[in-house]
Amino acid sequence: MCPHCGKNAPVIHRGLAAYCTACGRERLPFAGKSVSLAGKPSRVGGAVAGALGWLVLIGGIGLALLLGLVAAALFPGSIAGLAIGLPIGFVALTLGVLLLISGRKLSRSGVKASRDAQIQAIFSLASHRRRPLTAQEVGVVLDLPSSEADTLLTELAKERPDDVGVELGEHGELLYTFSGITGAAGVRFPQPSLRIDPGHGAADPAARVFAEEFDEEEAGASRAPRRRERLR
Structure with a gap:
């Protein structure tokens, strides 16, 4: 400990x-x-x-x-x-x-x-x-090259898909998420643009739609107080 x-x-x-x-x-x-x-x-x-x-x-x-x-x-x-x-x-x-x-x-x-x-x-x-990790971060901690760390994380995502997920970040970087850990305690992170299937490397279109809907809801929520101020 x-x-x-x-x-x-x-x-x-x-x-x-x-x-x-x-x-x-x-x-x-x-x-x-x-x-x-x-x-x-x-x-x-x-x-x-x-x-x-x-x-x-x-x-x-x-x-x-x-x-x-x-x-x-x-x-x-x-x-x-x-x-x-x-x-x-x-x-x-x-x-x-x-x-x-x-x-x-x-x-x-x-x-x-x-x-x-x-x-x-x-x-x-x-x-x-308590946030998604990148292969570079894991490689620094474990003293591994980024390529080996990425291979290890990808294999882990394939073996334990319920615990480890792979997502594409806002800047195109691969993010590895951990169920029940990185999204716990009400901590919010930047919404990934795509979710990637580690078995095939294909993007999940549903994740893109969800992200777009989330952005629209956030934009609408931010504009609502301004409208109220104008009405006053």
Whole structure:
């Protein structure tokens, strides 16, 4: 829990310092889940297991072939080569495949843990700022390039359309909205001109009509007091 904003937000490490991903203020280095470190041990372990798997697989099979050929040369016409080479090759093949599978599982779990931490940080940031977010803002907070942040937000909008929406702002920028967060507490934001379907990238014509009707109502409401003043 951040003592500054009160959010249970992950931290992002920059050097030896840690910062809250919601409010951006400095926190203790290990005060919460770290976006920078989440899943990293699993990914490193997966890479090591994968490297060992290939080493055992290639080295073991090569050793089995070498010993089998030597035995066949020493005992021509016998099955000594097969008797020596096949067991070694089978053990190397089994261990190598097991290490490769384990390494892939570890890597996938590490990627998932890192992505979960990033998503938690995004929702914490939206909850703190209480307005739509841009990919550039998210990229700055998570230390990601804007393109990677945009990809992450787009995937999130596709996976959780009830929670995350994509809209086109007044200046043509993409805005990511969060249901129950960015529009809560009576906070009003500039009306987006178009709503975009993250699955197809097409604009929703109904959103355009709604925005135009909203602008007309606002303009009529602002002109009403002036008419009353003239009548007086």
